[in-house]
Amino acid sequence: MPRPRFSTLSAACATALATALLGPATGAHATAATHYSGTLTDGATWVADKPEEWNGTLLLFSHGFGPTTAADAPSTAARQALLDAGYALVGSSYDPNGSMWALESAERDQFAALTAFRRRVGTPSRVISVGQSMGGLVNAQIARDGAGRVDGALGLCGLVAGGVDLxxxxxxxxxxLATFFDPTDADALVNLDNQTDAAALADRLTKAVEAAQQTPPGRARIALAAAYLNLSDWAPGQQPPAHGDFAGQEQQQYAWLAQGLLGFIVPARWxxxxxxxGNTSWNKGVDYAGLLRKSAHAKQVAALYRDAGLDxxxxxxxxxxxxxITANPAAVAHLKRTSTAGQSLAVPLLDIHTTADQLVPVEQESAFAGRLRVAGDSALLRQAYVARQNHCNFTTAEVVAGLHAVEHRLETRHWDDAxxxxxxxxxxxxxxxxxxAFADYRPSRLTGPR
Structure with a gap:
């Protein structure tokens, strides 16, 4: 598995997402701003904030998976930090009447929020789209479709491989996991009835993993599932395991699972x-040996199986x-239409990802870059990596530096070394x-695309 070559590792590991992204507000010296809000034609709401000394740049923020409430920054602290730097902010809720996976309306509502800002607040000299997590997928779609409406884009921990691959x-x-540790649930992984049932399924799978971790065969099979999940082997509060420390790698992958990872991703499937x-995923016809051969964790899995005496x-x-398991064709078609990116880019995009992201694996960046190479738009894309654990775990300085790199590209028409x-x-x-903690890093190939 590729390892980051650290340029600096000065930031602490694993802080809460809501406060990590842009750090604390500036307190007594906080910039005053005017707040705006409104409702779009489909019922979505939008909010905006403009500082007294606006630098003319508007940041169009796309929020991540969660409640469909309007947001123009990742947190209160993030909003203040950006306002202090002179940026105006705007963002929408997406459609509040459906699923939290609101990709059907998200891009449309973001463009509508931008129009509402122009009419109500003023005309920006430049618009930069910013998105995190699921909003990073929305951001990539805006970078694809937004010519004439946005000038550039900054993606943070984006789910850029799209919903079908996810x-x-x-x-x-x-x-x-279900096949080896919880066989009664092996036929109940899709077509979930409700979020409560999904959470119960996640709890059963997690408890089965906890029991399996107690034996060498269980640990080998957990490593196999982790390989298919593209799960990082660097967990919070720990140092990265050595390249050949396969048991140490599995221990840290288990730590992610034991700390509630399944409790997030299984209900999110619902x-x-x-x-x-309907069901949007399938495994009928999948060759699981071939799938493992493509994984960066294949050597780890093989070694742990040998040590456990398993075949x-x-x-x-x-x-x-x-x-x-077969998918609902109409549901898959819907997800492909609403929840994919990488077909092209219309404006420059910089994606930043932590190297040990448990929710949106950094390998998604590899899949996204590959699609843009096929589309012929690689010159518009740059990707950068932060050597740290956890989803969207960035410092203020990292985000602002990324924003400045996008601005350099817009001002000079070249990325240069920015x-x-x-x-x-x-x-x-x-x-x-x-x-x-920016690092020279190259993500492995994403395991699992069909």
Whole structure:
């Protein structure tokens, strides 16, 4: 598995998402701003904030998976930090009447919020789209479709591989766990009835994983499921395991699972199915041996199977023979239409990702870049990496440095070195804020796309 080459690792590990992204507000010196709000034609709401000394740049913020309430920044602290820097902010709720996986309306509502800002607040000299997590997927769609409406884009921990790939590789992992540790649920992983049932399923799978961790065969099979999940082997509060420390890698993958990862991703599947109108993932016809061969964790899995005295080939054949889950074609078509990106880019986009992201694996960036190479738009894309654990766990300095790199591209029409780890690190440190950990890093190939 590729390891980050650290340019600096000055920031602490694993802080809460709501406060990590842009750090504390500036307190007594906070910039005053005028707040605006309104309702869009589809019932979505929008909010905006404009500082007294506006620099002319408007940030169009796309929020992540969660309640469909209007947001123009990741947190109260984030809003104040950006206002202090002179940026105006705007963002929408997306459609509040359906699923939290609101990709059917998100891009449309973001463009409508931008129009509402122009009519109600003023005309910006520049618009930069910013999105995090699921909003990073919305952001990538805006970067694809937003010519003439936005000038550039900054993605943070974005779910840029899209909904179909997400659901499929998560299904592969859940199917593996259920097959070996919770067989009564192996046929109940999709077509979820409601969020309560999904949460109960996640709880059963988590308890089964906790029991399995107590034996070498259980740990080997957990590593197999983690490989299909593209799960990082660097957990919060720990140092990265050595390249050949396969047992240490599995221990940290288990830590992610034991700390409630399944309790997030399984109920989230229900939201996706609710949005799409049916099951959007499938494994019928999947060759699980071939799938493992493509994983960066293949050597780890093979080593742990040998140490446990298990026959890996038999387990992989068992998974392949038992794979009979089929998707709802209309639901898949809906998800492909609403929840994909990478077909092209219309404006420059910088994506920033933590190297140990448990919810949106950094390997999604590899899949996204590959699609843009096929589309012929690689020159518009840059990707940068922060050597840290946890989803969206960025410092203020890292986000502002990324924003400045996008502005450099817009002002000069060239990326130059602005989006390299070295330059981003220098730029972040020059801000004198809260540190940075940009790293030279290349993500592995995403496991699981069909």
């Amino acid at each position: 659901d499929n590789y998560q299904l592969d992992a859940e199917y593996t 939201s996706v199915e609710q949005s799409a109108g 890996l080939r038999n387990d992989l054949n068992r998974l392949t023979r038992g794979a009979h 989006a390299t780890a070295t330059e981003l690190q220098y730029s972040a440190e020059e801000l004198g804020l809260d540190g940075a």
